[in-house]
Amino acid sequence: MKIVVTMKLVPDPNAEKKIDPQTKRLVRTGVETVLNPYDEYALEAGLQLKERVGGDTRVTIFSMAPDALKETLRRALAMGADDAAVLSDPALEGSDVWATAYAMAHALRRLEFDLLIVGGLTDDSSTGAVPGALAEHLGLPCITNARKIELADRTLTIERETDVGYQTVRAPLPALLTTALTFGEPRYASLKGIMGAKKKAIASIGLAELSLDSAVGSDGSKTEIESFAPPAARGQGKTVEAPDAAAGASAIFDFLRERKFV
Amino acid sequence: MKNVLVYAEHRQGATRKVTFELATQARTLADSLGGKACAVVVGSGAGAIAQQLAPYPLDAIYCNEDSQVDAFLLDPVVDYLEAAASLVGASLILIPNTLSGRDIAGRLMVKLRAGIVADVVDFEIAGESVVCVSPKLGGAITTRCALRPGEFGIATVRPNAFQAAASGGTAKIEQLPTARRSYAAAIDNDVEEGTGELALEEAPVVVAGGRGLGGPEPFETLLKPLARALGGAVGASRAAADAGWVPYSLQIGQTGKTVTPNLYIAVGISGAIQHKVGMRSSGAIVAINKDGAAPIGEFSDLLVVGDAFRIVPELTNLIEKAKGNAT
Numbered sequence: 001m002k003i004v005v006t007m008k009l010v011p012d013p014n015a016e017k018k019i020d021p022q023t024k025r026l027v028r029t030g031v032e033t034v035l036n037p038y039d040e041y042a043l044e045a046g047l048q049l050k051e052r053v054g055g056d057t058r059v060t061i062f063s064m065a066p067d068a069l070k071e072t073l074r075r076a077l078a079m080g081a082d083d084a085a086v087l088s089d090p091a092l093e094g095s096d097v098w099a100t101a102y103a104m105a106h107a108l109r110r111l112e113f114d115l116l117i118v119g120g121l122t123d124d125s126s127t128g129a130v131p132g133a134l135a136e137h138l139g140l141p142c143i144t145n146a147r148k149i150e151l152a153d154r155t156l157t158i159e160r161e162t163d164v165g166y167q168t169v170r171a172p173l174p175a176l177l178t179t180a181l182t183f184g185e186p187r188y189a190s191l192k193g194i195m196g197a198k199k200k201a202i203a204s205i206g207l208a209e210l211s212l213d214s215a216v217g218s219d220g221s222k223t224e225i226e227s228f229a230p231p232a233a234r235g236q237g238k239t240v241e242a243p244d245a246a247a248g249a250s251a252i253f254d255f256l257r258e259r260k261f262v
Numbered sequence: 263m264k265n266v267l268v269y270a271e272h273r274q275g276a277t278r279k280v281t282f283e284l285a286t287q288a289r290t291l292a293d294s295l296g297g298k299a300c301a302v303v304v305g306s307g308a309g310a311i312a313q314q315l316a317p318y319p320l321d322a323i324y325c326n327e328d329s330q331v332d333a334f335l336l337d338p339v340v341d342y343l344e345a346a347a348s349l350v351g352a353s354l355i356l357i358p359n360t361l362s363g364r365d366i367a368g369r370l371m372v373k374l375r376a377g378i379v380a381d382v383v384d385f386e387i388a389g390e391s392v393v394c395v396s397p398k399l400g401g402a403i404t405t406r407c408a409l410r411p412g413e414f415g416i417a418t419v420r421p422n423a424f425q426a427a428a429s430g431g432t433a434k435i436e437q438l439p440t441a442r443r444s445y446a447a448a449i450d451n452d453v454e455e456g457t458g459e460l461a462l463e464e465a466p467v468v469v470a471g472g473r474g475l476g477g478p479e480p481f482e483t484l485l486k487p488l489a490r491a492l493g494g495a496v497g498a499s500r501a502a503a504d505a506g507w508v509p510y511s512l513q514i515g516q517t518g519k520t521v522t523p524n525l526y527i528a529v530g531i532s533g534a535i536q537h538k539v540g541m542r543s544s545g546a547i548v549a550i551n552k553d554g555a556a557p558i559g560e561f562s563d564l565l566v567v568g569d570a571f572r573i574v575p576e577l578t579n580l581i582e583k584a585k586g587n588a589t
Contacts, residue, residue: 013516016535018402037517097378098371127380128359129418132368136340141446143335144365157450161511163361164273165455169335171447181517182510222377222412226393228405231543239559242568249576252527252548253584255564259546261467261492261525262584 001057004113005046005081006104006134008036009065009072033072038119040079040186041179045149046117047080047187053151058082060111064092064104070202077197078189084200085111089207094218097129102220104130105137106210114154116176120145131178141171144178263392263415264297265353269343270315270323271363274332275307277314279464280358282426284419287385288356289319289430294387295354300324302346304339304438305331312435317428324349326438332452336362337445340369342438347374349438352413354392359418360463367418376414379407383423383522383543396420400516400539421464422522455509462512467494468523470514470541471502474530474551474570478507484574485529491581497521499531515540529570533558550574 012032043061050057061076061084070086077084087107095103108116116138118131135142147166148159154173159166161180189197207216214220242248256262266288270281285301292299298321303311305328312325324346331338343366347353355370357363359381371378384395392409394417409415462468469489471481485496496512503513514521515537526544531537533549533556541547542561549562550570559565566573 014535016402097368097380098376101368101372127368127378127418128364129368129371129378129380132365132370133372134368136369136372141335141337142365142369143447145361161361162452163461163511165453167335167449167453168451169447169449171335175446222375222410222415223379224408224410226406226408228398228403231397231401231404234547234561234563237547237559237562237565239554239565239567241554242566242573245569245572245576248550248566248568248573249580251566252550252564252573252577253580255546255548256492256525256581257584259525261546262581 001053001055001115002113003046003049003057003059003115003117004062004108004111005039005043005059005117006119007039007043007061007063007073007076008119009033009063009069010036013037033069035072035075036119038121038181041181041183042117042119043076043079043081044186045146045177045179045183049115049149049151060085060113062087062108062111064088064100064107067204070204073202074197075189077200078193079187080193082200084202085205086202087205091207091217094221095216096221096223097127097133098222099216099220101130101133101137102214103207103210103212103216105134106212107205108134108138110205110210114173116140116174118176118178120178120180131176135176138176140174140176142176143169143171145180146177147180147182149177263352263354263390263409263412264295265350266292266295266297266299267347267350267353267355268299268301269355269357269363269366270301270303270311271358271360272303272305272307272311274305275310277311278358278360278461279426280360280419280421281315282318282428283421283424284356284358285315285318285320286426287419287424291354291385291387295390297353298322298350300346300350302343302438304328304342316433316435317431318433319430320433323433323435324438325435326440328440330443333449334445335447335449336365336369337447338441339366340373341441343370344373345438345441347414354409355414355416357416357418359420363418367416371416374414376416377409377412378416378418379409380418382417382419385417397543401543420522422466422524462495462497462514462519463521465495465521466523467492467525467527468497468514468521468541468544469494469527469529470497470499470531471529472499472531472537473501475502475507480571481508484571488527488574488578491578491585492525494523494525499537528558528562529574531558532556533561
């Protein structure tokens with residue numbers, strides 16, 4: 001069985017995002033590139049499934065990323081993935097959701113898999129539309145937000161979280177899954193894993209190999225960012241010391257009154 | 263893109279507030295674009311939802327009570343939306359930015375070869391050009407993103423971004439032809455774990471608790487009565503969810519939900535970046551914390567430094583009194 005896990009490389013989510021007021025661009029200096037945290041849960045799901053299914057099951061990482069950043073994927077290989085494939089091409093720069101999903105789908109088709117696992121959201125721009133778009137391009141059943149995965153006779157039985165509870169969903173392989181954070185914490189890489197990862201292959205895929213029939217990058221995008229700016233600043237807040245509970249409560253009550261919430 | 267088409271999300275006949283927000287906003291957008299405003303509602307209970315949508319200013323409501331919609335995972339919804347889009351013609355499609363809405367939008371994007379902008383809180387329309395305003399990077403920046411000219415464009419719209427107003431409804435309810443009967447992903451079991459309370463993302467007021475509450479009980483005894491008095495919902499920080507005090511479905515923040523209520527009250531939450539990105543776009547923010555130097559003070563309109571266990575019941579009582587429910 002072959003499992004492919006998609007991974008996005010994002011700026012460290014624990015670093016506060018700041019916009020340079022001059023260039024109006026995201027300040028990236030001094031911010032480390034890491035695996036999108038949601039995708040680590042997807043990898044954890046893939047690795048657990050590999051352990052359960054056994055045999056010659058392989059877990060391959062797929063990422064669309066600039067070539068210079070691909071070594072970041074060693075961390076995923078150290079966690080236990082078998083190999084990685086990176087779609088990188090300068091022509092992909094500026095791709096929107098449409099162009100990204102289109103290029104990814106074409107590259108993924110070449111990898112031939114039984115199960116595609118995608119992170120629930122991306123940390124840097126949470127459109128959440130990529131998993132559904134990939135499923136549609138690849139003609140796969142799409143089961144999002146999985147918290148429990150069972151596999152028997154090439155049929156998945158998935159417990160997936162909903163807004164109000166959960167659903168049990170059944171679908172045949174090949175299929176696409178996304179994982180919920182309740183699936184379970186991603187494992188840490190062991191020392192042996194880290195050493196072993198150094199020898200694992202990271203293959204590069206270029207756009208030329210994919211014979212796409214429409215453009216990608218900003219030319220192939222269906223949306224265009226016109227401008228971006230910091231949001232309107234919140235006015236200086238007020239602090240009230242309230243050693244006496246009644247004073248604290250009435251300070252809040254007065255505020256709610258003033259803002260017409262009461 | 264001339265017309266506007268709203269996906270009326272519901273859960274087996276239980277409405278979602280955001281559906282009415284979109285139905286109202288669709289009219290404004292359609293008037294600017296010079297087209298029609300329509301809605302699609304499908305699945306068990308769709309007829310009743312269509313009736314509830316009728317007072318809103320739409321031109322047509324496309325409806326099908328097909329119970330197969332509830333037997334498969336979203337595939338039928340995507341097919342019905344595609345069918346409605348081809349009936350209505352070139353349009354801007356509004357989908358709630360919810361768990362299901364995001365899945366549907368991505369798939370519809372491919373089917374309709376449409377552009378998509380996510381988490382939209384405002385629109386700017388000039389002629390046939392549609393620019394969508396949405397916060398990105400956890401609210402650190404706001405982008406203005408144009409949908410390039412094309413037959414279809416999709417916007418997933420943040421709940422609470424627009425007002426709902428039931429007036430000027432003249433819509434005809436039209437039957438959509440029934441779609442395919444079978445799909446690969448079948449729903450065997452659908453379980454509601456909540457108690458039918460307001461969905462967190464849609465609540466106009468959120469009262470959230472954190473580590474400072476020390477255990478699960480205060481969520482029931484302190485926060486719930488305050489949320490109820492204000493017509494809101496209870497949320498939590500990651501620390502509280504990780505400790506098992508509340509289910510993860512209540513977690514607000516980077517790895518949880520993003521909420522934008524009109525009023526956010528943070529009780530015993532320090533305000534780490536993890537939490538901040540999930541709530542900082544809220545209307546007004548009030549914090550109660552015993553530590554006057556807690557980071558939450560930096561992005562609150564009001565920080566009260568004191569004992570939440572004593573302040574919250576007093577506050578709830580003041581609000582109930584003002585509402586005429588004195589105890």
